[in-house]
Amino acid sequence: MGVVTDILFIALATALINNLVLTYFLGICPFLGVSRRIDTAFGMGCAVTFVITMSGTVTWLISHFALVKGSPLVEAINRLAGAQVPDLLFLQYIIFIFVIAGMVQLVEMYVRRFAPALYRALGVYLPLITTNCAILFVCLTIAREARLTESFLAALVYSFFAGIGFTLAIVLMAGIREQLETADVPAPLRGPAITLITAGLMALAFMGFKGMAG
C-alpha cells in the first residue's frame, strides 16, 4: 500500500472502527462527566486530542531514541559500559505517565490563559485528563504494534485520530444528551441511567463499523 492509503487506513480504523470510547470503553469518566453540553464537550475533546497527540508522538520519540533495543541511548550505554543493557523498556510505563502528566499541565496552563470560560466549564475534568486511561492506552499501543513503532508518521496519525475518535464520541453524546434534556424520559431511567443506556446504544451502533477494515 502507498503511504496515503496507509494513513487513510489508520485514520479510519482508529477514529471509527476501533473508537477508543465506544469500542474499547476507555476514557468513560470524561465521556459521561462533561458531555452535558456540546461546546464544553468539544473543548474537552480538543484538550484530550492535543494531549493524546503530543503524548503519543513524544513517547514514540523517547521510545525510539532512548528505550528500545538498538536505540542510540542504549547503544551508547553499551559502548561505554560494555554490552550489559539490552534495552530500557522497563522504564516505559513510568516515562509514559510522566509525559502525559506534563502534557496535561501544559494544556491546563494554555486553556486557563486563553479560554477561561472553558477552564471553568471543564473544572476538575481538565487535570483528570492525566488519569484518562485512553491516553496511556494509545501510548502503549504505539509502543506495542509493529506498524506503529516503525513509522513516526503512522504513530502521529494514529494518536491524532484516536483523539478525533474520542472527540467524535463525546460530541455525539453531548448532542444526544442536549436533546434528552427535553425528552419525556420514564422516571426510573432519568439521570445517569438513561445516559449509560445511550452510551450502550451508541457502542452498539459503532459495532456496525466492525469488519470494514482492520
Added chain:
Amino acid sequence: MGLTIGLAIVVMLALAGVFALLLGWANARWQVEVPLQLRQLQDAMPGANCGGCGYVGCAEYAEAVFKGQAPPDKCPVGGAAVAQRIAEIMGVELGQTLPYRPVIHCAADYDARLKRAPYRGEPTCVSANLVAGVQGCTYGCLGLADCFEACDFDAIEMVNGLPRIHYEKCTGCGACAKACPRNIISMVPFKAERMLVVACSNHDPGRVVRQVCTVGCIGCGICAKLNDLFNVTDGLAGIDYDRYDPQMDFGPVLEKCPRQALIYVGKPSEKDLAAVAGEKLPGRIEADFKTTVDKTQFRG
C-alpha cells in the same frame, strides 16, 4: 543491577529536567494575571456565598465590583464593615449605608386570627396559600414556617404561629422575604436598634379586617392625622422610612392607634426582656391538627 538502577535514575532525572524547563517556560509565558485589587476584594468577602448581593457567590460579586458593575455596599452579610473595606480597596467614597433587616408585617398569632379552618395539607405556607379558607385573613401570616426553613442563619423562631426574628443573629440576606408566599416580610432600613413598623398587611376595609383578626390595621387614618410620617393607602397604614427619624416622638400615635397595629421591632428593650424573663418560650410551633373535623384516617 546497580547499573540498571543508576540508569533509571539518570534517565528519569534528565526527563524531569527537560519537562521542568518546558513547563517553567509555559508557566512564565501564559501566566494568568490576577490583579492585586481583585485578590484583595476576594479576601475581603465574608465567604458565606449566600447570594444576598444578587450574584452567584462571593467571587462573582468581587469580580463585579472590580469591573465597576456593582456598588461596594451590596453585601448584606458583611454589612458596613465589609462595605467600608471594599470601598477602601476600590478607592471610592461610601455613602451612608444602613443595615436592611426583615420585618414581619403581621402581628396576629394563632389566637388573634379568626375564622381559622383546619388545614391538613402539606405543612408549608406555599401550599397552604393555594387553598382558600385556611384562615380568615387572606393577607396575614399562615404560620407554617417557610421563612424559618429559608433562614440559613438560624435567626427565625416560630412563636405561637408567628415568626419572631432574632436580630442579633440576622444578617439581612433577605431569604425569608423571598420565601414568604404572602409577601408580608419586607426589608426595612434599620436607622436605630428598634424600629417602628406597621404589623399588618391587610388591605381590606376595616369591617372585613375586624371579622378576621383582632389586631389588624383597619385603615382608620388616625396615625396619618397625627404625624405626616404615616400614610394610609388602600386601607393600610404605612411608614415613610426615608424620612423616618428614630428621635421622633411616636408616643401619641402609639397611644391613639385603636388596633395597636404599630409595634416596635428590633433589639428587645430592657423592659421587654424583663417581661419574658421567667417564661420558657417554645422553639418551634408545629401546625395544629387537633381541630380535624371528621375522625377518618387521613391519607395521601
